[in-house]
Amino acid sequence: MxxxxxxxxxxxxxxxxxxxxxxxxxxxxxxxxxxxxxxxxxxxxxxxxxxxxxxxxxxxxxxxxxxxxxxxxxxxxxxxxxxxxxxxxxxxxxxxxxxxxxxxxxxxxxxxxxxxxxxxxxxxxxxxxxxxxxxxxxxxxxxxxxxxxxxxxxxxxGPHRQRDSGLVADWWGFAEDSRATRWKDIGRGRWDLHGADALHVTGRLVGGCVETMRHIAGTPFGDVAEFGRRHAGDGLIVYLEVAGDDAASVCRSLHGLRLAGWFDDARAVLVGRTRAPDHPRLTQREAVLDALGRLRLPIVFDVEIGHVPPHLPLVNGALASVTVDGGTREISQRFA
CATH class of the missing domain: 3.40.50.10740 (Murein tetrapeptidase LD-carboxypeptidase, N-terminal domain)
Structure with a gap:
């Protein structure tokens, strides 16, 4: 429970x-x-x-x-x-x-x-x-x-509703302003749906930073496969974000999460916006698709959930509804 x-x-x-x-x-x-x-x-x-x-x-x-x-x-x-x-x-x-x-x-x-x-x-x-x-x-x-x-x-x-902010930001360095309260505005971004023309999906949220998740997957401390089985009736929405690993490392890590059963009960995957480097022969997006494309799950790229601010907070265990359809890009979370 x-x-x-x-x-x-x-x-x-x-x-x-x-x-x-x-x-x-x-x-x-x-x-x-x-x-x-x-x-x-x-x-x-x-x-x-x-x-x-x-x-x-x-x-x-x-x-x-x-x-x-x-x-x-x-x-x-x-x-x-x-x-x-x-x-x-x-x-x-x-x-x-x-x-x-x-x-x-x-x-x-x-x-x-x-x-x-x-x-x-x-x-x-x-x-x-x-x-x-x-x-x-x-x-x-x-x-x-x-x-x-x-x-x-x-x-x-809740329900706690959030939508695509459109903002790509950065931190102010401590030497610049240690009391900053407004993000450094550096551009615009948008959630991008892959694998479907439109998405309306619900599921339990679970996920985190790829560089840390790969080390607990397959252990008693990262058994998302079992968590998914316990909540198979709701399904999972798995979210992941990359801090700094290059695309080849990310590709290996995501394959490892796949083999550990992280996506067995997934209904969709959310991928955070990243500034992590590409590999000379593989982009960050291609890394995700190489590992997870075979699952035929809808994937939402460029969500504000990681090391590129601002941050869209997600509650592990919350029942979430994600909509990406036309001009609507929204996630709603309920604690139920």
């Missing part, structure tokens, strides 16, 4: 911890600003001890796992968000206290990039809904027309 955490309201407590990368000195001004932004929005914010940015992770794996477990099990904390992603958060997946988490009431966990490594197993193993959305550092950015911020999604059961 899927379990949706209680709606997050102003006055509720949000925990900040770094399951993966910590915060270096030159980055602290942005994180302090984002914490202050949440407080000004009416939330109580507690910052954990696992925040050290001097190494590739924010301290020993056992310490990071213990702090994340404690925050997720603390009934006074209604949501946990990391400063950002990182590289090797996979080292805490098997160190979380899964028994304690299973006995606790669900708490919202929000993030993307390396945090996908934790979002997916918490949804597939525990049945908790999790949010693939902005990390803390991105939360103060204004939400473009058509999209919702992750705080909007966790504030109620």
């Amino acid at each position: 899927l379990r949706f955490p209680a709606p997050l309201r102003p006055g509720d407590r949000i925990g900040v911890t770094s399951p993966s990368a910590g915060v270096q000195a030159h980055e602290s001004e942005r994180i302090d600003f984002a914490v202050g932004w949440l407080r000004r929005a009416g939330y109580e914010v507690v910052v954990g001890d696992a925040m050290d940015g001097s190494g590739i992770t924010a301290g020993p794996a056992a310490k990071r796992a213990a702090e994340l477990t404690a925050m997720l099990c603390d009934p006074a904390i209604r949501c946990v968000v990391p400063p950002w992603g990182g590289e090797t958060g996979i080292d805490v997946v098997d160190l979380l206290d899964w028994d304690a988490l299973a006995a606790a009431e669900p708490t919202w966990l929000v993030g993307y990039s390396d945090l996908s490594t934790l979002l997916v197993p918490i949804t597939t193993r525990l049945g908790w809904a999790t949010v693939h959305g902005d990390n803390l550092a991105d939360t103060p950015y204004e939400t473009p027309d058509g999209l919702l911020g992750w705080l909007d999604l966790v504030g109620g059961p």
Whole structure:
């Protein structure tokens, strides 16, 4: 059974911890600003001890796992968000206290990039809904027309409707403006449907960053095939986004997810917009089609779900409806 955490309201407590990368000195001004932004929005914010940015992770794996477990099990904390992603958060997946988490009431966990490594197993193993959305550092950015911020999604059961924003953006560097709240506008983009003339589909959402998903697929922490079987009546909408791997690596990774059964119960695939490099003989789009084209599933390319902002937050476990038909490009999510 899927379990949706209680709606997050102003006055509720949000925990900040770094399951993966910590915060270096030159980055602290942005994180302090984002914490202050949440407080000004009416939330109580507690910052954990696992925040050290001097190494590739924010301290020993056992310490990071213990702090994340404690925050997720603390009934006074209604949501946990990391400063950002990182590289090797996979080292805490098997160190979380899964028994304690299973006995606790669900708490919202929000993030993307390396945090996908934790979002997916918490949804597939525990049945908790999790949010693939902005990390803390991105939360103060204004939400473009058509999209919702992750705080909007966790504030109620929906339906939460979002549509193609048309915006392609970028971050402001910390040295440029550590207190930025408006995305750097760099162009226009549009969802692009492949494999059908029009799309009207429903299914349970699940997915994340390709570079992290490939390492947990086929393990007890990334058993999306079993998750799909449990929800075969609803079907799945699998979403994936690429951070930086070249197209050949992405192609191999997607074949691996396919062989691990990630798409066995899929009704459609959403692919995030990316700036990751092509291979000299293979584009990023061709990589997706090489691996997934044989499945004859509709694929929606260039959705705002990854490492090219702005961000369209998705809730793992939510029942979603996706429409791409003529001028309509929309996704609606319900917590049911």
